[in-house]
Amino acid sequence: MNKACYFTASELAERGIGNLPDELCSAKHMIYSSPATLDYNSPGAKGFGVKRAGLVIPESVMLLVAPGCCGRNTALLNSLGYSERFFYLLLDDTDIVTGRYLNKIPKACAEIAEEMNPKPSAIVICVTCADALLGTDMDRVCRSCEEASGIPSVPAYMYALTREKRLPPMALVRKSVYSLLKPQKRKSNECALLGYFSALNDTCELYPLLRSAGIREIHEIGRCKTFAEYSEISRSNFSIVLNAEARYAAQDMQKALGIPFIELTRLYRIDKIRTQYRLLGQAIGADLDDAPYYADAKKKTEEFRLKYGSLRFAVGECLNADSFELALSLLEYGHRVTEIYGTIGERNFVFLKKIAEHSPETRIYSNLDPSMLCYVREPETDAVIGNDAMYYHPDLPGIGFQEEAQPFGYQGVCALFSQLDAALEANKRQEVQE
């Protein structure tokens, strides 16, 4: 192989979303399991994949029903305290051919329920590509499990085969984790934040802004320690969807629980954040005063620019941001972006087009493309953002920016530049020492 394949932002903008090159369409080539792909392809390896996400229901356990290969890397979650929460029903070829394992799932659930003290709040039945192909009716299976064990059961579909469908696995699991909520009287001063499996960063301005609008209780599944706390989510007067993959869950909640929802997006351009908060205020009938937060974030971006000048960044996709939106924000703050390792879709193509206007030569790579095996840095780069970018450039100062506490709004912008500042300072100190 000669070299890693890339396209410039201007080339891609010119082609348009309907005419992306094969190298950037994962369905049209083999997939290279780069660190970025591992993050995506191995639910459980890092972050929240289907397995860990399913267990966000407090006090729940998961029964993975699959051939051994599907659950192999789940052991990585043991260090995070999940070792007591996973059970595996291993399938062999006869199970799959005859379908006899479908009768074993309720029995396994009954055994788990009998063995555990205290009883789990729910059993999440996780199924994989085998059941995707067999067309297993998981609603029926879960009903049988509930009857056999006396414990609510919900499905989690770890269907790598259906990743590009309208309802991909990560959207389905979001539906599942909220599906145990029961209707109850809603309270006008409570709301729910949907979208992430862990909570927002404690210092995020969204909390005080909502409180200023009279919201006293803000529910987030990532903060629920007990099933009782989880059950309180359905008291919410409205939900705020912070990640589009939670839209379907929010729609379900609207239908089943009568909780309407509003969508916000994680952005790193402060003017857009300001607009978004203004619209949120209008939607909930409150005047959200975000001026001090806006000023802080603006100051932070300006100070950073003043201190380091116009830096050249490489931006990955293993991070708490949309790679292209983040890259665009860096360009708008006066920096340069040499490379982006990301996945282009309809949602972020609009950012790509803007990037092409600011920086037509920015190179776009796909982490999944086999040619990335031969990646070698070419353009001079000063710093990198994202765990995948750090993998490609271990010698450059960089930040993973993929913490569990989710950055959002102005707080996210401040955290980004604070962390970059710290990494660049550390790099400077190291250079002096050397």
Add this chain to the structure above:
Amino acid sequence: MKKLLRHMSPLAPDDSGACGVLYEMGGITVICDAGGCAGNVCGFDEPRWHEKKSALFSAGLRDMDAILGRDDMLIDKLAKICRQIDAPFTAIVGTPVPAIIATDYHALQKAAERKTGLPCITMETDGTKLYDFGESLAYERLFRRFAAEKLPVIPGSLGIIGATPLNTGFTNADPVIRSLGTQEYAKITCFGLDSGLDAVSRASEYAEIMVISPSGLKAAQYLHETFGTPFSVGYPCLPEAVLRKTESLSGKRVLIVHQQFAANTLRQTLKHCDTDCATWFLLDRSFAEPGDFRITDEEMLAEAAPHYDVIIADRVLHRIVPHYSGLWIDFPHDAVSGSAERGTL
């Protein structure tokens, strides 16, 4: 319930075993999956992924590819990679998806060879079997396909089959070679560990073969039948820490749990102990002693444990018998806990 794992995670599957053998062979290896199996291999079972580059890819199958049996798309993708990467052969490793749709691997092999012009080997792994099954398939296919020529034998040369990270925990051959003593042999090669397809092609020039895991037996038998190369079994690279902890054992009932040849070799070092060997993996009766057994589920190990004063096994297995009152000596096995998991313990 059998097949219900309450305390441990699944053991290394057959597709990981096959990929481990092929990893350093220099070919293009395609895991015929949707992405998750490749993630398991690269992100968990293959510690070399972060040390040594290998052209190991996922086929990136989607539901309609599987439902409609679009093998031609797979072959097109493979041919595309072959135009980008210089490789002497291609390999296709099976997973549950092709197993369920009853993929015709023989046809796939022929189609791949026609389209790419390169030899292709296929492994009918399905993710439900264990790693040594996949290793055995891969070794056998490799040697049968590429070790065809009879070459002059190099006196004092030794070829080792079975030295994969899943068997030994090593990502390079040095510890295995050092453990054999370089004085004794003029040349030692661990097939597939710090060596590639060239060594396999020249397998007939080795004076003897050592098989360090049952997964290498079929390949060794092939070399013996084809070239007359004698082979022995053993495990020269027992961990120092295990040997230190076991040297003082005496008069004890001991159970060793590992792959069969590693367990057998450790048993030989124990003096005045009544030792049984057990394994989750292949158990070749011709290398077993009375009392040795194959573990099929957690309950079996839990029932056996109280009969022993000492258990020498991967510490992850201790979760199955948390109240075991005897002495537990950790004998790491990557196919059980995985180096990635041990790093988090």
